[in-house]
Amino acid sequence: MASPSGDPASRVATKAPPSSGARWPDISFRWLALLAALTTAALIVLVGWELYRGSRQAIAQFGLNFLGSSAWDPVTDKYGAWPFIYGTLVSSLIALVIAVPLGVAAALYLTEMAPLQLRQPIVTIIEMLAAVPSVIFGLWGIFVLIPWLRDHLFVWLKHTLGFLPLFQGPIYGVSMLAGGIIIAIMILPIITSVSREILRSVPDLQREAAYALGATHWEVIRIAVLSYARRGLFGAAVLGLGRALGETMAVTMVIGNRPVISASLFAPSYTLASVIANEFTEATTDMYLNALFELGLVLLVVTILVNIVAQLMLRTLSGGASGKVN
Amino acid sequence: MSETRHIQPAAAQHSWRRFKSGAMAGLLFVCALLVMAPLFLVLYFLIREGASALDWNFFTQLPKPTGEAGGGMANAIVGTLVMLAMAAVIGVPLGVMGGIYLAEYGSDRANDWIRFTADVLNGIPSIVWGMVVYVLLVVPFKTFSAYAGGVALGLMMVPLVMRTTEEVLILVPQGYREAGLALGIARWKIITVIVVKTALKGIVTGVLVAMARVAGETAPLLFTALGNNFWSHRLSEPISALPLQIFTYAISPYDDWHRQAWAGALVLMAVILILNVSVRILSRGRKFK
Structure with missing residues (x-):
């Protein structure tokens, strides 16, 4: 039964507006600060409104069919979003399948196992990875990753797992799988660092209780840490998904940019963000531009929803964690 | 089993x-x-x-026409710096003032909402910023411009700066504010002269990290700054940027351009790493665990 806020009482006290002598510089400063703080909400509304305005014609013309249609033909002015939605979802899914286990495992190593003097250097390295620009991953993807995938990993996958439809068909290098792998690399840092925060919030009491029952190190992690942090780790994965969906440059450079839907992960694909990046400045007709705006609107709505879910999961966890133990 | x-x-x-x-x-x-x-x-x-x-020409020369060897990215380097400066002009005041509000004013409930929107805003894909600024600044003025690119990057900085500013302001001991209040100093003066000044190092750190982050952004510049193979003499003209130039060269079919793309990427990465490392040295006082 703590106070509704987590703040120390002293902070709350000085946060109250000064009761006497609230002169105009004070009031106007406060209002300026409030305005600046509210720009965040205003910007979200502005972004949504502008994308909606930009896509009104397409929405009126195609309605809900836009989402399910596979047409993308500037000549006849027929547009549909399905291949791009499919490409975005599948590439992000591949990225999550790779990045979530790796990221959570790395976070576990960092919080539960690594020698203390190693922790800060590893955290720094992962933060540096997060600082690498998308376009540099794309460049590296084109000239280093793709040739290696094409000549080694993909060939091997085709040999060993070729009976699955996922790993059949011709190998070009640029492909859905390459896109998924590059996204995975790019969301690894955020998944790792958020997971680490979650794991660090697991009370030591949990671990000590498990040790007291005679559990081994791994059993402590599995029983006491992972089960306690499960919800938060799920939130970290959803946050990673939000980033994955919107990744643009690196994906555009390695995914092949062809709006085809194929069972094979070796086939090229196209994502919402990539098609906007590639075709926006070439859009010649109004309807073409409108269709691209509608793709942007779809991308925006999905990423905002995913981000809201992620924030809610991470928030309720950190809010409830302190009261739930004991 | x-x-x-x-x-x-x-x-x-x-x-x-x-x-x-x-x-x-x-x-x-x-x-x-x-x-x-x-x-x-x-x-x-x-x-x-x-x-x-990488050679001297890379830093001093303009890109050569298609197929000609040599040339550099001088205009792209300058373009990136120009747009970063404009981004800071927009992102820093909004972000810092917003952070001040979160740390010093507002009810906990309202601030939770503002933090929430800042985090959601931070998750908006960067390509979307490019589209929105295109509608707001490129269409009305009928030209791609450095202004548009700078605004796109600046808006992306707002939530980043806001959250880091709040984090460091909260670390300033309450006693500092109470001492100011006891002396009868106006609140806005306490905040600007005492609190912000105490936390200035941390705020600068946050700003530099945010700038390092947007310095590498390509997607929001594609339809705003557009890129330019020559010097931009006015801010209302299309302008080049390192990430844009790297992208253009990387997807081109020419070997010489590929080499230049690698050189550009090396420079960009070096700038970003140096920014990040200097920030770490600057904020060495606040270590974890």
């Missing part, structure tokens, strides 16, 4: 559990290595491919 384990003698079962624990520890270690590996792979190839293509 579990039944067979139950009839094993306790000692054997224990050693199996110990073995499993050790194996999992090894596996976690390998995963941590795998997470770090891409950074070293990228840096290795950046240096291997980029260093040989």
Whole structure:
């Protein structure tokens, strides 16, 4: 039964507006600060409104069919979003399948196992990875990753797992799988660092209780840490998904940019963000531009929803964690 | 499976559990290595491919026409700096003032909402910023421009700066504010002269990290700054930027341009790493654990 806020009482006290002598510089400063703080909400509304305005014609013309249609033909002015939605979802899914286990495992190593003097250097390295620009991953993807995938990993996958439809068909290098792998690399840092925060919030009491029952190190992690942090780790994965969906440059450079839907992960694909990046400045007709705006609107709505879910999961966890133990 | 384990003698079962624990520890270690590996792979190839293509001309010359060897990215380097400066002009005041509001004013409930929107805003894909600024600044003025690119980057900085500013302001001891109040100093003066000044190092750190982050952005510049093979003489003209130039060269079919793309990427990465490392040195006082 703590106070509704987590703040120390002293902070709350000085946060109250000064009761006497609230002169105009004070009031106007406060209002300026409030305005600046509210720009965040205003910007979200502005972004949504502008994308909606930009896509009104397409929405009126195609309605809900836009989402399910596979047409993308500037000549006849027929547009549909399905291949791009499919490409975005599948590439992000591949990225999550790779990045979530790796990221959570790395976070576990960092919080539960690594020698203390190693922790800060590893955290720094992962933060540096997060600082690498998308376009540099794309460049590296084109000239280093793709040739290696094409000549080694993909060939091997085709040999060993070729009976699955996922790993059949011709190998070009640029492909859905390459896109998924590059996204995975790019969301690894955020998944790792958020997971680490979650794991660090697991009370030591949990671990000590498990040790007291005679559990081994791994059993402590599995029983006491992972089960306690499960919800938060799920939130970290959803946050990673939000980033994955919107990744643009690196994906555009390695995914092949062809709006085809194929069972094979070796086939090229196209994502919402990539098609906007590639075709926006070439859009010649109004309807073409409108269709691209509608793709942007779809991308925006999905990423905002995913981000809201992620924030809610991470928030309720950190809010409830302190009261739930004991 | 579990039944067979139950009839094993306790000692054997224990050693199996110990073995499993050790194996999992090894596996976690390998995963941590795998997470770090891409950074070293990228840096290795950046240096291997980029260093040989890097010369004085790269920093002083304009791009050569298609097919001609040589040339540099002088205009792109200047373009990136110009747009970063404009981004800071927009992002820093809004972000810092917003951070001040979160740390110093507002009810907890309202601030929770503002933080929430800032985090959601931070998750909006960068390509979307490009589209929105295109509608707001490129269409009305009928030209791609440095202004549009700077605004796109600046708006992306707002939530980043806001959150870091709030974090460092909260670290300023309450006693400082109380001392100011006891002396009868106006609140806005307490905040600007005492609180912000105390936390200035942290705020600068946050700003630099945000700038390092947007310095590498390409997607929001595609339809705003557009890129330019020549010097931009006015801010109302299309302008080049390092990430844009790297992108254009990387997807081109020319070997010489590929070399230049690697050189550009090496320079961009060096700038970003130097910004990040200097920030770490600057804020060395606040270490974790």
